[in-house]
Amino acid sequence: MEYVIKELLHPEEDDEANFIYSELDSQRRETRRVEFYPSGMCFAYGGDMGQDEVLNPAPFPEDLRTLNRPGEVEVRAIPRQLFIEVWNQAQERPDGFMGMFY
Template identity: 35%
Template sequence: MKYLKVKWEHSFKDQPILLYSELDHELREIRKVEYYADGRIDFADRGGSSGHTRLSVEPLPSLEAIAAQAEFEPMIIPAAEFETVWAQAKVT
């Protein structure tokens, strides 16, 4: 498993500013958490979702491809960090 955190710099009020993804070996999302500027937190996994958050149908691009887009700041994170945000999303 890989765990990805992506900061997204934009001015869209209805889009998340921080995305966390748990990825399998093919870079397909297994679980996702999205944070919004207004404080909202949504999540998705194979069993369901909240808000407008959904798992990507296609594998995610490589870390380098994501980083090549100026508005995105991706980073690999430890599993424990992902589990912390996942737990927070599930109780909100």
């Protein structure tokens, strides 16, 4: 498994996630995802949360830098433990992303 974060540096809409954490399988396809929104809401998909149809069926590229758009979008690999912490927080906290800081 590999783990990535996609950060939208300046989301255009409040209903656009500004942080997306993804777990990728050996074919680089999403198996789990957590989305955080500027409003503080968060949603988890895949794994025990179900809703696998929401996951992106297209594989992520080997070189994540090809997804970057300077000043707009940054995609990078993250450690497994960070993804697990974020995944667990999304399960435990109904108050979303901001609740991770209190």
